[in-house]
Amino acid sequence: MNEQNNPTSSHPIIQVQELRKDFGYLQALSGVSFNLNKGDFLTIFGPNGAGKTTLIKILTGLMRPTSGSAIIDGFDALEGNSMLRSRIGVISHATCLYPDLTALENLLFYAKLYDLDDPEERANKSICASGLQLRRHDPVRIYSRGMQQRLAIARATLHDPSVLFLDEPFTGLDLTATNGLKNKLHDLHKDKRTLIMTTHDISCGLEMCDKVAIQNKGKFLFLESIDRIDRESFETLYTETLEK
Template sequence: MVYTRNLTKSFGNFRALKGINLSLEKGQFLTLFGPNGAGKTTLIKILSTLMRPTSGEIKIAGLDPREEGELIRKQIGVISHSTYLYPNLTAYENLKFYGKMYDLPDLHEAIQRVLEEVDLKDRMRDLVRTYSRGMQQRLSIARALLHNPTVMFLDEPYTGLDLRAAQKLRDLLQTVHTPERTLIMTTHNLSQGLEVSDVAGILVKGKLVYLEPIEKTGVRDFEKTYFYWVEQT
């Protein structure tokens, strides 16, 4: 579902990504860990067609973003630490606006479905500016789910959430992770990332230095591996 080979990105003389090789199958959930400045957000932007790579190959659901970017955008959902919601619209109005951009059929039913999924149906007529940070993040996930994407990208979705909101987000991610949907999430929080994903990667200074199923190493050993690579590079 998600494939890259020798993917690079440079900004002038600065190499933000250095030869990233990824191969994820349908239904896998990869969490990419790394310190600030590791290149996590840059990679997500490239995979979600928001930024062009300098070189390398990419396939998303078998499609090449250089030639089929519009088709890819119809199959992916993107969630960031910034929600990009309209605060003076209700939750329902936000989703309706987004759904019309995608020309979705049966839009009312789709909105009801995703609001139910993120536990916001009772608040769908309230203005988004009255929502807590956690509620806004759940609404942004509802927006990303509206067109039933096969691939989802989540860039630091836990940022700014209190403990209760983080727990709700964790439960929601476990729900939206289905055998038919591939997820890639970035975070620097090891415990939050490991408890929802089945594949872990470590990105340090633009290099993907580690990529393995979590069950292969276990949580404790992965923590040791993570700090080893961060301290080495």
């Protein structure tokens, strides 16, 4: 792993130390450690079975590790703290939307779940920001895949989280929807949100991030700043790293 933690940098918003997850004899995570500062965007590349989704599930409180620690925005990610849940958002290829509810009803449900002030105003504002205001009263089941993903982003950012986790968010999106998602992620990055994204799409992943990791067999084999990477030869670097 190439990048060393910088002791002179600002206090990390994410601190992950020696995370390990065992499923019986299978070790899904094997001592993953990294720090991120506020506003960092980390893209994690790796093949299927590398442990990327397991890592995201642990950091978002959906799964407990076998050992290790994770602090996010000052809260222990392993305790299932409600204050932590109010500071993170999750976007994946599964949209976590209720198909028979309208877009507005979906966001109202989550606004009330997060106990937000003026839930209807927050939901409508978020729908408008996603460009779905003319379809707000349509059931989500008739939305295209791209529209559902736009609504999923609205859901994940409704409560103004400081950290966003994105697990293969480009899966199943057409070119128009992919470009729309990239634009939204650019905006979130400029807004100093901290983002962790897993993806197989090397082009999209490199385009938006400022840190890159390669994960395989439960370990980070590579972690580096994007400005120290030759993007043109990264695919070769990726392949060679996995073969080591």
